[in-house]
Amino acid sequence: MPMTQPERNNEVFQKIEELKRTRKAIILAHNYQPPEIQDIADFTGDSLELSRRAAETDASVIVFCGVAFMAETAAVLNPEKIVILPKPEAGCPMADMITPEDMERIATEYPGVPIVTYVNTTAAVKAKSTICCTSANAMKIVSSLDSERVYMAPDKNLALYTARYVNKEVLFWNGYCPIHHSLTAEDVLKAKSEHPKALFIAHPECNPEVLDMADGIFSTSGMLRFVSESPEEEFIIGTEVGILYPMKKMNPSKKFYSASPKKLFCPDMKKIALYDVIRALETLEPRTVVSEEIRVGALKAIKKMLAISDLP
Ligand code: SF4
Numbered sequence: 001m002p003m004t005q006p007e008r009n010n011e012v013f014q015k016i017e018e019l020k021r022t023r024k025a026i027i028l029a030h031n032y033q034p035p036e037i038q039d040i041a042d043f044t045g046d047s048l049e050l051s052r053r054a055a056e057t058d059a060s061v062i063v064f065c066g067v068a069f070m071a072e073t074a075a076v077l078n079p080e081k082i083v084i085l086p087k088p089e090a091g092c093p094m095a096d097m098i099t100p101e102d103m104e105r106i107a108t109e110y111p112g113v114p115i116v117t118y119v120n121t122t123a124a125v126k127a128k129s130t131i132c133c134t135s136a137n138a139m140k141i142v143s144s145l146d147s148e149r150v151y152m153a154p155d156k157n158l159a160l161y162t163a164r165y166v167n168k169e170v171l172f173w174n175g176y177c178p179i180h181h182s183l184t185a186e187d188v189l190k191a192k193s194e195h196p197k198a199l200f201i202a203h204p205e206c207n208p209e210v211l212d213m214a215d216g217i218f219s220t221s222g223m224l225r226f227v228s229e230s231p232e233e234e235f236i237i238g239t240e241v242g243i244l245y246p247m248k249k250m251n252p253s254k255k256f257y258s259a260s261p262k263k264l265f266c267p268d269m270k271k272i273a274l275y276d277v278i279r280a281l282e283t284l285e286p287r288t289v290v291s292e293e294i295r296v297g298a299l300k301a302i303k304k305m306l307a308i309s310d311l312p
Contacts, residue, residue: 019281025061032242032269086276097175098154103128127297136219180205202238
């Protein structure tokens with residue numbers, strides 16, 4: 001979502017603005033990025049919002065401040081644009097838990113069963129899937145499929161959560177986000193005892209026992225909407241700590257507490273610094289490039305998702 005722009009009176013911000021103009025560049029940043037990166041972004045959001053921005057932009061250059069699979073999605077949707085991930089080593093351990101070969105094995109084992117891949121996967125894995133989903137639209141996507149059985153990969157927690165609400169058998173891969181999955185019921189109980197008036201909201205990547213304790217379960221953009229619209233004043237947040245920054249910025253009078261600041265810290269999401277963004281805009285490197293064969297396959301799965309997400 002568009003952010004209120006900060007006072008851009010310091011040298012670094014001005015330099016980035018100038019480089020953006022000369023390079024015809026747009027900066028997209030995930031909600032988990034460090035505050036200073038979110039501040040210089042043209043748009044911040046979750047995977048689905050950023051996928052849409054990537055598809056809509058008329059900029060020539062997309063600087064993607066997130067992790068590798070997100071930049072790949074932008075490259076898949078924008079083959080004519082230069083896509084840069086300022087730190088290419090920013091990966092996602094969950095995305096690495098499944099390979100294209102694993103996808104082939106699933107397809108062989110479950111012939112005719114649609115395979116829904118979470119957007120947190122490599123383009124090569126998406127290319128082997130029937131359709132993609134995000135944490136915001138998983139139920140809608142799975143429900144839309146004309147099959148009594150579906151296979152979800154790689155996040156078992158998102159699959160188990162989705163299975164609660166769809167009238168289908170949901171098979172799933174045994175992957176997980178090590179950050180969200182590490183949050184325990186004990187952590188939540190501790191946070192609740194420290195902040196007894198606060199509501200607890202959680203991301204579907206958390207494990208089922210944590211989700212059972214939540215007052216609401218949302219994607220990151222859903223969380224931002226919920227805390228802004230809620231009459232409540234205090235919230236315990238069960239997702240990566242980066243989200244607390246836009247929450248506080250959008251709701252300065254409300255109080256936000258991480259359910260576990262140590263566990264809910266994703267090192268990959270914190271790899272990009274302002275200096276890396278400047279260097280990326282100056283050199284137009286390092287670029288994220290996806291081979292045409294993989295791009296076409298991944299595009300099909302992403303476009304199917306976007307078409308269904310757009311339906312009311
Ligand atoms: S928070 Fe989890 S899913 Fe997101 S990039 Fe980090 S490891 Fe991957």
